[in-house]
Amino acid sequence: MIIGGIDIAVLMASLMVGSVPILLAALGETVVERSGVLNLGVEGMMIIGAVSGFIAAVTFQSPILGFLAGAACGAAFSLIFAFLVLVLQANQVATGLALTLVGIGISSLAGQGFNGIKPPVTGAVPMGPLRDIPFLGPMLFRHDWVVWFGLAMVAVTWWLLNRSRAGLIIRAVGENHEAAHALGYKVNRIRLLCILFGGAMAGIGGAYISLVRVPQWTDNITNGIGWIALAIVVFASWRPGRVLFGAWLFGGLLVLGPNLQAAEYRIPVEYLSMAPYLITIVVLVVMSARKGARMGAPASLGQNFHASR
Numbered sequence: 001m002i003i004g005g006i007d008i009a010v011l012m013a014s015l016m017v018g019s020v021p022i023l024l025a026a027l028g029e030t031v032v033e034r035s036g037v038l039n040l041g042v043e044g045m046m047i048i049g050a051v052s053g054f055i056a057a058v059t060f061q062s063p064i065l066g067f068l069a070g071a072a073c074g075a076a077f078s079l080i081f082a083f084l085v086l087v088l089q090a091n092q093v094a095t096g097l098a099l100t101l102v103g104i105g106i107s108s109l110a111g112q113g114f115n116g117i118k119p120p121v122t123g124a125v126p127m128g129p130l131r132d133i134p135f136l137g138p139m140l141f142r143h144d145w146v147v148w149f150g151l152a153m154v155a156v157t158w159w160l161l162n163r164s165r166a167g168l169i170i171r172a173v174g175e176n177h178e179a180a181h182a183l184g185y186k187v188n189r190i191r192l193l194c195i196l197f198g199g200a201m202a203g204i205g206g207a208y209i210s211l212v213r214v215p216q217w218t219d220n221i222t223n224g225i226g227w228i229a230l231a232i233v234v235f236a237s238w239r240p241g242r243v244l245f246g247a248w249l250f251g252g253l254l255v256l257g258p259n260l261q262a263a264e265y266r267i268p269v270e271y272l273s274m275a276p277y278l279i280t281i282v283v284l285v286v287m288s289a290r291k292g293a294r295m296g297a298p299a300s301l302g303q304n305f306h307a308s309r
Contacts, residue, residue, distance in 0.1 A: 009139040011252075011259050016147055017213060019251025021046065021205035021222075023150045025229035026236070026243045027157050028201025034161060034238060035194040036174035036300035040096030041081050043226025044103025045199050046206035049074040051107040053207025054119055054217045063122040067146070067207050074203020075196045077103060082195045086188045089304045104220060114217045122146070122212050146208050151244075153201070158240040170194060174298030177305040187305045202226065224277060231280045237296035250276055 002008070025042050032039050049070035057066025081099050084090040125148060127141040161167040169190060173180045177187045209225070210217055228250050236242030253276040260267055 006259050009135050011255070012139045013142065014255040014259065015248060015252040016143060018255040019247040020147055020150050021209050021213065021225050022229050022232060022251055023244060023247035024153065024205035024208070025202045025226055026232045026247055027150075027153055027240060028198035028205075029229060029233050030236070030238055030240060030243055031157060031161070031170065032194050032198035033233060033301055034174045034298055035170050035191045036177055036298050036303060036305075037085065037191050037195060038092045038096070038302040039078070039081060039195065039198060040093055040230065041078070041099035041103070042096075042198070042202050042229055043222060043224065044096075044100035045074045045077050045202035046103075046209070046226045046229075047107045047220070047222045048077045048103045049203025049206030050210040050221050051111045051114075051206075051217065053203070054114060054210040055110065057119045057207075057211055058114065058117055061120050063120050063211055066119065066211050067204055070203040070207025071200040072203070074206065075200040077203075078195050078199025081199075082192050085304060086191060086195075089306060092302050092304070100226070107221075108219045111217050111219065117217065119211050119215050144212060146204070146212065149204075154240050154244045161240065171298070174300055177300045177303070181305070181307060187307070191305075202229075205229075228276065228280050231284055234297075235283055238298070239296070250280065253279060 025046055029039060029042055052073035053066040053070030056069035057063050060066075077099070081095055084095045085092050122144045124142050125145050130141040131137045133141065159167075161171065169180070169185055172183075173185060173187050173190050180190075181187050205225075206222060210221055214221060229247075232243055232246035232250060235246045257267075257273065257275070
């Protein structure tokens with residue numbers, strides 16, 4: 001189906017691929033923020049995952065090892081954040097911003113010598129005859145496993161937060177850490193596990209950018225996607241189902257520009273490049289101006305906890 005010179009099936013397939021890094025990072029951050037921790041270092045963890053995943057995949061010629069390395073290094077980098085805010089009681093906002101800057105610097109240094117190298121291909125999941133179904137085949141059934149992993153994680157995260165005892169504890173800690181501590185829950189231990197999960201998800205999202213979406217290594221390859229993921233968590237009111245909608249919306253904006261250019265629409269590339277970030281700012285302003293905009297936000301979000309208080 002072609003409308004206005006744009007193949008809709010290809011556009012929708014590109015949307016699903018383009019939204020994967022945003023979706024994974026935003027799901028991880030949703031769990032982190034539900035526990036009461038505000039981690040603005042998502043961009044830094046994504047770019048650490050991107051460079052470590054790329055190096056591992058190229059070195060061992062295995063995209064699977066690349067994604068595992070991205071998850072492991074993203075989680076390891078999040079440990080620095082966890083130590084600073086949970087143990088040393090550092091300010092969460094300042095710590096997250098600082099780690100983003102550190103992550104960008106480390107990735108630039110580590111990526112030297114890998115520019116211009118192509119990573120091993122992450123193949124599509126074999127879907128047999130489903131691949132050849134008109135319209136639906138190219139739109140849905142020619143994706144790699146990480147696309148399906150992202151969709152599965154939406155369901156897993158929703159179940160974890162809304163239907164499991166662990167999710168109830170996470171939400172209790174995020175709503176009132178003092179009360180949760182009084183009930184005997186290890187607040188900082190729970191928050192540490194959530195931060196590790198968020199770091200691993202951001203790392204996988206970053207690895208997907210450098211291994212599939214681009215695929216190559218360049219400095220600052222995440223290009224602000226971590227900030228969009230942070231905005232989507234607020235846009236989605238900390239709900240995994242809405243995170244999926246937000247990721248598809250903003251992912252669609254990211255891939256719309258190249259599709260419009262391919263269809264020979266004469267729109268300046270600068271406008272197309274800035275559109276996702278401009279709309280992110282507009283959405284955040286509208287959400288903030290809305291009466292009761294913090295409805296859905298954990299009550300203890302951004303507040304440090306110490307058991308001796």
